[in-house]
Amino acid sequence: MEEQGGQAAFGWAARDDTGVLSPYSFSRRVPKDDDVTIKVLYCGICHTDLHIIKNDWGNAMYPVVPGHEIVGVVTGVGGGVTRFKAGDTVGVGYFVGSCRSCDSCGKGNENYCAGVVPTSNGVDHAHGGVPTKGGFSDVIVVNEHYVVRVPDGLALDRTAPLLCAGVTVYSPMMRHGLNEAGKHLGVVGLGGLGHVAVKFGKAFGMKVTVISTSASKRQEAIEHLGADEFLISRDPEQMKAATGTMDGIIDTVSAWHPITPLLALLKPLGQMVIVGGPSKPLELPAYAFVPGGKGVAGNSVGSVGDCQAMLEFAGKHGIGAEVEVIKMDYVNTAIERLEKNDVRYRFVIDVAGSLGSAA
Ligand code: NAP
Numbered sequence: 001m002e003e004q005g006g007q008a009a010f011g012w013a014a015r016d017d018t019g020v021l022s023p024y025s026f027s028r029r030v031p032k033d034d035d036v037t038i039k040v041l042y043c044g045i046c047h048t049d050l051h052i053i054k055n056d057w058g059n060a061m062y063p064v065v066p067g068h069e070i071v072g073v074v075t076g077v078g079g080g081v082t083r084f085k086a087g088d089t090v091g092v093g094y095f096v097g098s099c100r101s102c103d104s105c106g107k108g109n110e111n112y113c114a115g116v117v118p119t120s121n122g123v124d125h126a127h128g129g130v131p132t133k134g135g136f137s138d139v140i141v142v143n144e145h146y147v148v149r150v151p152d153g154l155a156l157d158r159t160a161p162l163l164c165a166g167v168t169v170y171s172p173m174m175r176h177g178l179n180e181a182g183k184h185l186g187v188v189g190l191g192g193l194g195h196v197a198v199k200f201g202k203a204f205g206m207k208v209t210v211i212s213t214s215a216s217k218r219q220e221a222i223e224h225l226g227a228d229e230f231l232i233s234r235d236p237e238q239m240k241a242a243t244g245t246m247d248g249i250i251d252t253v254s255a256w257h258p259i260t261p262l263l264a265l266l267k268p269l270g271q272m273v274i275v276g277g278p279s280k281p282l283e284l285p286a287y288a289f290v291p292g293g294k295g296v297a298g299n300s301v302g303s304v305g306d307c308q309a310m311l312e313f314a315g316k317h318g319i320g321a322e323v324e325v326i327k328m329d330y331v332n333t334a335i336e337r338l339e340k341n342d343v344r345y346r347f348v349i350d351v352a353g354s355l356g357s358a359a
């Protein structure tokens, strides 16, 4: 049991690269003046959690308590906290710290700070260097700067995935002008990230085409999520027919896949944004993007400001993730199903309803 001297916490942790989670007791840090203590209500299961607990990226610091799509309620605030009070409904996303002094932090891009501290499996030098423990646990203590407010009226279980999946697609859509009515957006991979990208694209008034490997998702994508078209990426005829039609593409695929056929879908000067994290390098031949002047960009989640703006936008447009709410004791099955692409479209753990409350 790992102790930080503060409130007792109970969660589920992976102990090795089998990624199997089991109950785990630890303690949170003693809250500082600018800290908010949050009782976790819901936490989404992001594919990043899966990459980390299975050590796909070679950086797991076991025991890993995953979870960075957190919605909860404030149970206590330090004396210096100005933005939150007990009883507020709040969210915590992918990170809980940054240096606050570099160029990126100065510009409000904390997510690109070299010292960004992930909410789970991060090293938090400002708090003793102990690996961070995420939201698959009953309580979390977070500096108020990294906490966002959940607007009234949003369903909390459907909101949890927005804290990572939502902002990860919303942020690059805003940055690259992929938020303009009439433009054509391609969304590659209809999973947790992809399905919210479709919803944001439609709320912006765009034409949205899903590019998928799963023919079984076609009907739901069009009838329920509102996509305009649905392409099977492994069907060269369908892909050929859509050549040069898209202004931008958000690629959310978690595994290695060919991106040359995707770049061919862009108009000249079109923009591809890669947000997925395959562990094997993608191939990017010059001919696929140089002649068309096409852009290939990355994106890592979004800033705290982006996250707040995204939640306000979601509140206004009634956007929430499509979720399958589970109890914590189903988490290992859920992760196996996520690995097999058997989820429509995000698992969310009812943390408070599974673990009770130590908060
Ligand atoms: P997810 O729910 O598993 O969705 C990924 C989708 O990719 C699947 O639903 C599937 O869609 C498609 N896919 C899976 N395997 C494929 C393959 N071999 N070839 C082609 N397509 C495949 O995962 P997620 O939570 O949305 O996360 C997606 C990726 O983004 C992960 O790598 C995750 O780590 C990363 N991520 C990045 C950030 C960031 O800040 N950049 C933030 C969060 C997550 P179809 O069935 O439609 O083909």
Ligand code: ZN
Binding pocket: 046, 047, 048, 049, 068, 094, 164, 165
């Ligand atoms: Zn995530």
